[in-house]
Amino acid sequence: xxxxxxxxxxxxxxxxxxxxxxxxxxxxxxxxxxxxxxxxxxxxxxxxxxxxxxxxxxxxxxxxxxxxxxxxxxxxxxxxxxxxxxxxxxxxxxxxxxxxxxxxxxxxxxxxxxxxxxxxxxxxxxxxxxxxxxxxxxxxxxxxxxxxxxxxxxxxxxxxxxxxxxxxxxxxxxxxxxxxxxxxxxxxxxxxxxxxxxxxxxxxxxxxxxxxxxxxxxxxxxxxxxxxxxxxxxxxxxxxxxxxxxxxxxxxxxxxxxxxxxxxxxxxxxxxxxxxxxxxxxxxxxxxxxxxxxxxxxxxxxxxxxxxxxxxxxxxxxxxxxxxxxxxxxxxxxxxxxxxxxxxxxxxxxxxxxxxxxxxxxxxxxxxxxxxxxxxxxxxxxxxxxxxxxxxxxxxxxxxxxxxxxxxxxxxxxxxxxxxxxxxxx
Amino acid sequence: xxxxxxxxxxxxxxxxxxxxxxxxxxxxxxxxxxxxxxxxxxxxxxxxxxxxxxxxxxxxxxxxxxxxxxxxxxxxxxxxxxxxxxxxxxxxxxxxxxxxxxxxxxxxxxxxxxxxxxxxxxxxxxxxxxxxxxxxxxxxxxxxxxxxxxxxxxxxxxxxxxxxxxxxxxxxxxxxxxxxxxxxxxxxxxxxxxxxxxxxxxxxxxxxxxxxxxxxxxxxxxxxxxxxxxxxxxxxxxxxxxxxxxxxxxxxxxxxxxxxxxxxxxxxxxxxxxxxxxxxxxxxxxxxxxxxxxxxxxxxxxxxxxxxxxxxxxxxxxxxxxxxxxxxxxxxxxxxxxxxxxxxxxxxxxxxxxxxxxxxxxxxxxxxxxxxxxxxxxxxxxxxxxxxxxxxxxxxxxxxxxxxxxxxxxxxxxxxxxxxxxxxxx
Numbered sequence: 001x002x003x004x005x006x007x008x009x010x011x012x013x014x015x016x017x018x019x020x021x022x023x024x025x026x027x028x029x030x031x032x033x034x035x036x037x038x039x040x041x042x043x044x045x046x047x048x049x050x051x052x053x054x055x056x057x058x059x060x061x062x063x064x065x066x067x068x069x070x071x072x073x074x075x076x077x078x079x080x081x082x083x084x085x086x087x088x089x090x091x092x093x094x095x096x097x098x099x100x101x102x103x104x105x106x107x108x109x110x111x112x113x114x115x116x117x118x119x120x121x122x123x124x125x126x127x128x129x130x131x132x133x134x135x136x137x138x139x140x141x142x143x144x145x146x147x148x149x150x151x152x153x154x155x156x157x158x159x160x161x162x163x164x165x166x167x168x169x170x171x172x173x174x175x176x177x178x179x180x181x182x183x184x185x186x187x188x189x190x191x192x193x194x195x196x197x198x199x200x201x202x203x204x205x206x207x208x209x210x211x212x213x214x215x216x217x218x219x220x221x222x223x224x225x226x227x228x229x230x231x232x233x234x235x236x237x238x239x240x241x242x243x244x245x246x247x248x249x250x251x252x253x254x255x256x257x258x259x260x261x262x263x264x265x266x267x268x269x270x271x272x273x274x275x276x277x278x279x280x281x282x283x284x285x286x287x288x289x290x291x292x293x294x295x296x297x298x299x300x301x302x303x304x305x306x307x308x309x310x311x312x313x314x315x316x317x318x319x320x321x322x323x324x325x326x327x328x329x330x331x332x333x334x335x336x337x338x339x340x341x342x343x344x345x346x347x348x349x350x351x352x353x354x355x356x357x358x359x360x361x362x363x364x365x366x367x368x369x370x371x372x373x374x375x376x377x378x379x380x381x382x383x384x385x386x387x388x389x390x391x392x393x394x395x396x397x398x399x400x401x402x403x404x405x406x407x408x409x410x411x412x413x414x415x416x417x418x419x420x421x422x423x424x425x426x
Numbered sequence: 427x428x429x430x431x432x433x434x435x436x437x438x439x440x441x442x443x444x445x446x447x448x449x450x451x452x453x454x455x456x457x458x459x460x461x462x463x464x465x466x467x468x469x470x471x472x473x474x475x476x477x478x479x480x481x482x483x484x485x486x487x488x489x490x491x492x493x494x495x496x497x498x499x500x501x502x503x504x505x506x507x508x509x510x511x512x513x514x515x516x517x518x519x520x521x522x523x524x525x526x527x528x529x530x531x532x533x534x535x536x537x538x539x540x541x542x543x544x545x546x547x548x549x550x551x552x553x554x555x556x557x558x559x560x561x562x563x564x565x566x567x568x569x570x571x572x573x574x575x576x577x578x579x580x581x582x583x584x585x586x587x588x589x590x591x592x593x594x595x596x597x598x599x600x601x602x603x604x605x606x607x608x609x610x611x612x613x614x615x616x617x618x619x620x621x622x623x624x625x626x627x628x629x630x631x632x633x634x635x636x637x638x639x640x641x642x643x644x645x646x647x648x649x650x651x652x653x654x655x656x657x658x659x660x661x662x663x664x665x666x667x668x669x670x671x672x673x674x675x676x677x678x679x680x681x682x683x684x685x686x687x688x689x690x691x692x693x694x695x696x697x698x699x700x701x702x703x704x705x706x707x708x709x710x711x712x713x714x715x716x717x718x719x720x721x722x723x724x725x726x727x728x729x730x731x732x733x734x735x736x737x738x739x740x741x742x743x744x745x746x747x748x749x750x751x752x753x754x755x756x757x758x759x760x761x762x763x764x765x766x767x768x769x770x771x772x773x774x775x776x777x778x779x780x781x782x783x784x785x786x787x788x789x790x791x792x793x794x795x796x797x798x799x800x801x802x803x804x805x806x807x808x809x810x811x812x813x814x815x816x817x818x819x820x821x822x823x824x825x826x827x828x829x830x831x832x833x834x835x836x837x838x839x840x841x842x843x844x845x846x847x848x849x850x851x852x
Contacts (some may be wrong), residue, residue: 037498045496049483052720057475068473072463072611081489100526112538116577127553143712150712151542151550246738262496265720286569286576292527292718294478294691369734418481 003339004357004424016421023371023418026411029370029419033408038350039399040263040316047315048261054301061297070292075285078275081296085269087306088224089255090237097280098271100291103256103268107217108147110252112271113283114215115151116182120212120249120275124310126180128151132181135173135182137165139353139381139392141190144183144219153180160192164200173210181215188222188234191353191381191394193346195233206243209251216251220271222349223258224306225231225287227321229314233347239271248273256298259350260309267291267299323397323405327352330406334413340420343395351380352395354412360419361390367415429765430783430850442847449797449844453838454643457798459834462636464616464776465825466742473741474687480727485685487723491778495719501711503695507722511695513732514650515681516663522695526717528693529682533643534573536678536696539604539683539709539850540641544699546675548639551608553581558591561599561608564778565807566817567616567647570645579606581809582826589624600635604844613661614648617779617807619658631667633676642677643662644746646697648775650732651685653747657742659773663695676701683725685742685776686735693717749823752832753778760839766846769821778821779807780838786845787816799834 063078077098257266286396337343489504503524652658682691761767
């Protein structure tokens with residue numbers, strides 16, 4: 001079969017005619033499907049229901065150091081919660097600050113801390129320095145970018161390569177002292193699903209930014225979220241690499257149990273060096289006395305260590321894998337020979353990323369919507385919501401039931417084909 | 427008996443000699459007591475242990491509108507949680523935004539929102555306006571003041587009268603457009619324990635600040651925290667009064683269940699007008715997807731309505747009342763005839779406030795410490811931690827066991843007497 005680019009105008013017109021007929025057929029079905037939401041589905045949430053029974057009225061709610069989990073206090077979390085989150089982040093417990101139900105909130109607060117008071121090594125609050133900037137590898141996670149924009153910080157796009165952010169570009173950009181940090185999802189990146197290569201991690205560890213308080217916001221949201229347990233991607237430990245270069249203060253790591261236990265009712269964490277930890281504790285102490293320690297205790301009783309976490313994540317993988325494979329097979333079957341599409345085959349995380357012909361993403365997503373399939377807005381994974389090439393589409397297969405994922409993916413392929421043929425026809 | 431001021435130098439010297447002997451006796455005991463912490467005690471926390479059993483693995487964790495409480499979403503809280511917190515705040519459910527385990531965190535975030543983006547009616551972020559100021563009725567809650575100071579906002583002290591803040595002074599100060607708001611704990615105020623009079627609440631409702639986005643931060647932390655249930659103080663509903671004056675946007679109310687269920691593992695709330703609610707939702711949406719809805723459901727199942735809350739609070743009152751009465755009796759017995767001390771007799775809340783001779787608070791608290799009794803630091807309830815008259819001492823009777831409260835209060839009285847006699851002797 002010829003790729004779309006090899007077809008004549010007449011062939012494309014005939015193809016478009018067929019595709020439109022098929023599309024009208026879909027539209028007549030009145031579908032209501034959704035591939036936009038990076039949320040666990042009900043079956044995944046059921047996996048953690050036993051957590052509701054690990055604490056009861058008969059228990060003594062004391063932490064291992066005797067702290068009454070029901071009362072005020074302990075800003076950085078119960079010791080056992082620090083241990084658990086340290087294992088998830090691959091850090092030492094003393095490098096971990098345990099927060100509430102949202103790691104996004106911790107990241108926002110860390111951005112706020114920079115904005116208000118800066119970080120050790122800098123000149124104080126960024127807002128006093130006039131225009132400051134943050135690097136945004138794109139496509140990336142839209143909420144990272146919008147948090148940053150909310151502080152009035154300028155978003156600077158950095159291209160993603162197959163191994164992570166374009167580090168030559170990062171090195172060039174951090175020579176600007178107004179550049180205060182960079183966002184990263186180093187493992188199973190949102191939305192590409194790729195894991196940063198060892199070389200990229202080492203390049204981060206060698207980085208010499210002009211800003212003394214430049215910080216890598218390392219959102220390791222998917223570190224234990226393998227789709228193929230035992231065969232998952234391996235991410236080099238950035239903290240170890242930074243130890244080697246003597247730049248441990250350059251990173252703030254984040255994680256949460258939102259996609260391990262309950263989304264929005266889990267526990268979250270910041271991982272960082274001793275100097276950053278002292279800074280975070282000093283400043284967070286103004287905003288809160290301590291996060292929910294009863295929920296920390298509940299998590300630790302349900303998931304006592306990393307082995308328990310990993311066997312729990314195997315169950316998630318069993319539920320998620322068929323959906324990811326359905327998306328992959330549908331893309332392969334429908335777009336494989338068109339020559340106008342490429343996509344990622346992640347081995348973990350929550351997203352598949354589809355690239356189609358330049359200038360066709362907005363049109364594709366509009367066609368999807370018209371036929372009853374909600375996709376993440378075109379451009380969402382880019383700074384300021386604008387995909388410069390209008391070609392990227394984020395697919396989130398986790399939330400919908402498997403049958404709906406298949407149907408929605410097939411319709412997405414159809415819409416992509418229509419948009420691409422239209423484009424080629426000019 | 428003569429008051430201290432009526433005594434001759436010789437009488438005072440003899441008295442001091444006796445007091446010092448008594449003090450040495452206490453010191454020899456090697457006491458370790460603490461009246462500094464406004465925390466519930468273990469018996470109070472036990473009251474809420476049944477809350478750990480209201481949700482189990484067998485339950486369906488759906489909100490009344492079908493929302494899966496275990497998944498992402500619903501920024502302003504489950505409808506049933508909004509209803510519960512609305513009853514506690516005496517507002518309509520749509521005026522309530524339900525947050526996480528800390529109302530201090532919500533207040534910090536609302537201060538941050540003002541700092542970054544201002545509020546409706548203003549000129550945008552306060553940080554762009556240069557120096558801005560916040561009114562701090564004093565003595566007040568130290569954490570309110572320190573949150574404000576953390577943003578670099580200037581603290582302006584306002585004297586407290588027996589009815590609330592000195593409203594003539596407040597009216598005078600809000601003519602300055604740099605004054606962006608005022609902190610209030612309107613019921614059983616921390617540390618005075620008094621409730622704002624109707625006249626004071628009405629004066630707030632009539633306030634015409636120069637700053638278009640001036641906000642009253644109305645921390646109604648103790649609205650259901652009566653020590654004498656059924657005979658508690660009555661606080662006029664500020665939102666109703668503001669409705670009458672057409673100034674509903676002027677207030678942000680706060681509350682939490684921290685001193686109802688578990689301290690630091692409860693749910694919290696912002697109460698505000700429709701315009702403020704839209705503003706808060708728009709901006710908080712950048713920092714978090716939603717707060718812990720499983721914990722909201724847990725609270726609503728344990729405390730379905732205000733009647734349940736009130737009968738639960740009766741049990742708290744039974745535990746707290748003897749401690750407050752012990753403090754009152756000890757103060758009366760020991761300082762009643764000295765003429766150098768006065769104190770509050772709160773009918774709710776968590777604090778008793780003791781005023782002694784000017785210039786004697788620091789010395790009293792140092793003497794307490796030396797004999798093994800920890801008190802809240804002198805000056806803590808004042809802006810920048812400085813009591814201009816050095817006379818105020820905050821007493822927190824809730825956390826220590828009753829016997830220790832009695833002993834600590836007695837020793838506090840002794841130390842106060844020593845400090846005052848020393849002062850009078852020059």
